[in-house]
Amino acid sequence: MTTLSLLPVALPALALGASLALPLPAAGVGDPLPTPELEKFKQTEAESFEDLFGRVVIIEFFEYW
Amino acid sequence: MEEFESEGLTIVGVASESESQTDPWIKEHGAKYAYAFDHSKKLMREVGARGFPSAVVVDAQGNIAYSGHPASINASVLKPLLKGALKTPMYEWPKSCSKVAKALRKGNLGDAIKASAKIEEEHPDIAAAVVGMADGRLSNMEKAAKAGDWLKVQTIGESLEDAVKVWPGGEKVTAILAELKGDKEAQAILKAQEKVLKLTSGKVKASRYDKTKKELQKIRDKHKGTAAERDARAAIERLKASRSR
Numbered sequence: 001m002t003t004l005s006l007l008p009v010a011l012p013a014l015a016l017g018a019s020l021a022l023p024l025p026a027a028g029v030g031d032p033l034p035t036p037e038l039e040k041f042k043q044t045e046a047e048s049f050e051d052l053f054g055r056v057v058i059i060e061f062f063e064y065w
Numbered sequence: 066m067e068e069f070e071s072e073g074l075t076i077v078g079v080a081s082e083s084e085s086q087t088d089p090w091i092k093e094h095g096a097k098y099a100y101a102f103d104h105s106k107k108l109m110r111e112v113g114a115r116g117f118p119s120a121v122v123v124d125a126q127g128n129i130a131y132s133g134h135p136a137s138i139n140a141s142v143l144k145p146l147l148k149g150a151l152k153t154p155m156y157e158w159p160k161s162c163s164k165v166a167k168a169l170r171k172g173n174l175g176d177a178i179k180a181s182a183k184i185e186e187e188h189p190d191i192a193a194a195v196v197g198m199a200d201g202r203l204s205n206m207e208k209a210a211k212a213g214d215w216l217k218v219q220t221i222g223e224s225l226e227d228a229v230k231v232w233p234g235g236e237k238v239t240a241i242l243a244e245l246k247g248d249k250e251a252q253a254i255l256k257a258q259e260k261v262l263k264l265t266s267g268k269v270k271a272s273r274y275d276k277t278k279k280e281l282q283k284i285r286d287k288h289k290g291t292a293a294e295r296d297a298r299a300a301i302e303r304l305k306a307s308r309s310r
Contacts, residue, residue, distance in 0.1 A: 018270075018271040019268035019269065019270050019271060025296075025299055025300075025303070026110070026111060026112055026113025027111055027112050027113070027129060028112075028113065028129060028132060029129050029130065029131065029132055030128060030129065030205075031128065031129055032127055032128050032129075032202070032205065033112070033121070033123045033127055033128065033129055034108065034111040034112070035172075036079075036103070036108045037103070037107060037108070038077075038079060038101035038102065038103055038108070039101060039102045039103070039104075040084065040101060040102050041077075041099060041100075041101045042088070042091075042099065042100055042101070043091075043096075043097065043098065043099050043100060044075075044077075044099030045154075045156040045157070046075075046077075046099060046154065046155075046156055047156070048170065049077075049101075050155075050169055050170045050172070051154065051155045051156050051170070052075050052077070052154060052155070053151070053155050053169050053194070053198075054073075054125050054150060054151035054155070054191070054194035054195075054197075054198075055073050055074065055075045055125060055150055055151055055154055056069075056073055056074050056075070056122065056123065056124055056125055056130075056143065056146045056147055056150045057074075057075050057076075057077060057122070057123040058066070058074065058075070058076045058077070058120055058121075058122050058123075058135070058138060059077050059079055059108070059120060059121050059122075059123065060076065060077070060078050060079065060118055060119075060120040060135050061078075061079050061081075061108075061109050061114050061117060061118060061119050061120065062078050062079070062080060062117055062118050063080065063081065063082060063117045064080065064082050064086045064087045064089075064090035
């Protein structure tokens, strides 16, 4: 077995000084919703998520395409 | 879905693209619901949403009640949640409730509870919702204590700090936190959970990958059968996943 075959596949990602960004543990059903930092509310008088206090809220993530 | 709006439902679309791309799309598709922007996709990551479209349903106490494809959200999911939801959104509350609204916007539950006591007779639903928010957090805190998730107990306790003296549930919060403080085993688990969080919050330098992994494995092996083991296992998986990207 050559030394080269021992090199981890992810070696390029571990170049000196590189950092790994760990995803945070996700909140799931039963957990409090992490405080949303949403901007520019449109088609509503709400200006922040806090304005929806006490309501049941469906948050739908979408993209325009 | 719109038929539930008068019963306490709000739908909010969350877009990550620019306004110049999103606004015309909304207009073209005739979407009438509210929408807002999260350009960094932070909330998506925080709730583990993958791909589009995806959705979460948040109950009236601010907890996630559903997470998945929006097509699966129907009356059977929503109706039980709507009992006790506020029919009037905050921006339509009368002036007499403005102090409650101001406190809630600032995230100060204690001040909101104090202010809601003054409008309770006139607006019992709003007062009940404010106290209900605190009661809901206490319930989560009790569940966490029962499960031995002491980091969650501490975090929720901190979020109720300003409410403790002005709300009946405050005594229970104080009691649970005192239990945590006086329990050496619970303290050890809490410290281990805090260490896991410290090791894995933010970025991990590539040069420290192996050391971080070893420290997490140590915590996992030392605290078997506890929330600290669970947290350490999950952190090791996240560490491995971030390396393989």
